[in-house]
Amino acid sequence: MTFTAAPALSGSVAVPGDKSISHRSLMLSALAVGESRVEGLLEGEDVLATAAAMRAMGADIERDADGIWHIHGVGVGGLLQPETALDMGNSGTSTRLLMGLLASHDLTATFTGDASLSKRPMARVTEPLARMGASFTTSPGDRLPLTMRGACPAVPLDYRLPVASAQVKSAILLAGLNTPGITRVVEPIPTRDHSERMLRGFGAELDVEVEADETRIITLVGEAELKPQQIVVPGDPSSAAFPMVAALLVPGSQVTIANVGLNKTRAGLIDLLREMGGSIEVINPREVGGEPVGDLAVTASALKGVEPDPARAPSMIDEYPVAFIAAALAQGRSVFRGLEELRVKESDRIATMAAGLRAIGVTVEELEDGIIIEGSGGAPLAGGGPIATKLDHRIAMSFAVAGLVSRDGVMIDDMAPVATSFPTFVPLLRTLGALA
Numbered sequence: 001m002t003f004t005a006a007p008a009l010s011g012s013v014a015v016p017g018d019k020s021i022s023h024r025s026l027m028l029s030a031l032a033v034g035e036s037r038v039e040g041l042l043e044g045e046d047v048l049a050t051a052a053a054m055r056a057m058g059a060d061i062e063r064d065a066d067g068i069w070h071i072h073g074v075g076v077g078g079l080l081q082p083e084t085a086l087d088m089g090n091s092g093t094s095t096r097l098l099m100g101l102l103a104s105h106d107l108t109a110t111f112t113g114d115a116s117l118s119k120r121p122m123a124r125v126t127e128p129l130a131r132m133g134a135s136f137t138t139s140p141g142d143r144l145p146l147t148m149r150g151a152c153p154a155v156p157l158d159y160r161l162p163v164a165s166a167q168v169k170s171a172i173l174l175a176g177l178n179t180p181g182i183t184r185v186v187e188p189i190p191t192r193d194h195s196e197r198m199l200r201g202f203g204a205e206l207d208v209e210v211e212a213d214e215t216r217i218i219t220l221v222g223e224a225e226l227k228p229q230q231i232v233v234p235g236d237p238s239s240a241a242f243p244m245v246a247a248l249l250v251p252g253s254q255v256t257i258a259n260v261g262l263n264k265t266r267a268g269l270i271d272l273l274r275e276m277g278g279s280i281e282v283i284n285p286r287e288v289g290g291e292p293v294g295d296l297a298v299t300a301s302a303l304k305g306v307e308p309d310p311a312r313a314p315s316m317i318d319e320y321p322v323a324f325i326a327a328a329l330a331q332g333r334s335v336f337r338g339l340e341e342l343r344v345k346e347s348d349r350i351a352t353m354a355a356g357l358r359a360i361g362v363t364v365e366e367l368e369d370g371i372i373i374e375g376s377g378g379a380p381l382a383g384g385g386p387i388a389t390k391l392d393h394r395i396a397m398s399f400a401v402a403g404l405v406s407r408d409g410v411m412i413d414d415m416a417p418v419a420t421s422f423p424t425f426v427p428l429l430r431t432l433g434a435l436a
């Protein structure tokens with residue numbers, strides 16, 4: 001598909017539900033006794049992979065005609081042996097969180113995934129979960145396909161995260177749910193805190209202590225009993241990032257994105273774009289389902305280059321690809337560093353973005369831990385392609401946004417991965433008047 005220069009974008013749109021919260025809604029509801037209801041669940045392939053896995057292990061999960069999901073859980077410790085391998089598709093979050101969840105169950109599970117997921121490192125979860133008693137047979141390099149044998153009872157763990165990862169943190173906490181004693185995770189750099197908020201919301205005894213240097217110490221009392229909940233999932237800020245950057249870049253645009261999650265551990269891109277000179281106003285801030293939410297009014301703006309502090313990386317980790325597109329249109333140079341984690345996402349996002357940006361006429365220098373981008377000062381990018389998306393939804397959507405501000409258009413080799421997190425991406429661009 002080719003995305004071409006767009007006229008000014010206008011209108012009001014809403015993005016689908018938050019992917020992180022959607023995964024956790026299904027997993028925690030499946031462990032509560034009784035019926036939970038989830039409104040606004042992201043119906044993307046990644047979340048549907050989680051739903052299929054929870055069903056395969058005994059949870060009853062149905063969607064009604066109004067789009068509300070009803071989940072009857074089996075209770076903490078009550079998951080059943082799956083009869084076939086769990087196909088995690090493209091989803092790192094499903095894989096790593098479920099490995100944690102199952103690590104303290106008396107069952108054996110095999111995890112498989114697509115070509116992208118099968119390249120991603122799993123030692124970051126198998127290593128701490130093995131310390132809790134689980135055992136693993138992995139493909140070379142601690143990768144999928146892998147088979148896990150859970151331990152019941154598991155041994156509680158006291159673990160300092162060696163990598164800033166909400167997936168690793170969450171895997172350990174989920175394993176701790178069915179483990180006698182206290183599981184403790186020390187997090188030197190804060191990452192998204194949806195697991196902590198939702199575990200508490202479901203009735204687990206979880207405490208978070210924040211030290212003077214921002215280190216967070218999370219303790220969870222094991223053998224928890226979870227109570228069913230009514231959950232409303234806010235719009236995904238990681239999806240909102242694409243129309244937000246598009247509206248800043250396409251001259252004359254004025255767009256409202258409704259119902260966007262604004263949790264501080266996720267809102268780094270808004271801060272960054274504002275520092276670059278972007279006009280983004282939060283309207284009607286409120287709370288939905290225990291999470292801060294607001295509507296974003298975005299007005300096209302001239303942007304300037306930035307050198308963001310690497311410490312903010314976890315708060316916008318999935319938004320860097322589209323932030324690089326914003327930098328490509330800014331006045332001056334942008335220097336992004338401290339982003340090693342981007343190399344182990346659905347694709348190596350530093351290398352994939354560097355190659356794609358070069359292909360559409362942007363001058364970049366790839367660094368081991370980041371990228372230097374020379375901005376066009378608002379002049380349209382040359383365009384071209386086809387861009388190799390490498391089974392990475394965020395690469396596909398980022399270059400689609402670049403196409404809207406290009407001279408010759410940007411061709412994307414494969415838009416299918418977009419269905420993992422943002423199935424309504426193309427229709428939403430159409431609503432804003434971005435597509436011919």
Ligand SMILES: O=C(O)C1=C[C@@H](OP(=O)(O)O)[C@@H](O)[C@H](O)C1
Pocket residue numbers: 019020021093164165166167168170192317318341
């Ligand atoms: O916990 C989560 O829901 C997620 C955590 C992040 O991954 P890491 O923990 O690997 O950084 C993020 O990239 C992913 O899209 C979702």
Ligand SMILES: C=C(OP(=O)(O)O)C(=O)O
Pocket residue numbers: 046090091092093094318345346394421
């Ligand atoms: C990294 C991502 O997801 P996951 O790790 O769940 O595949 C993402 O959505 O950008």
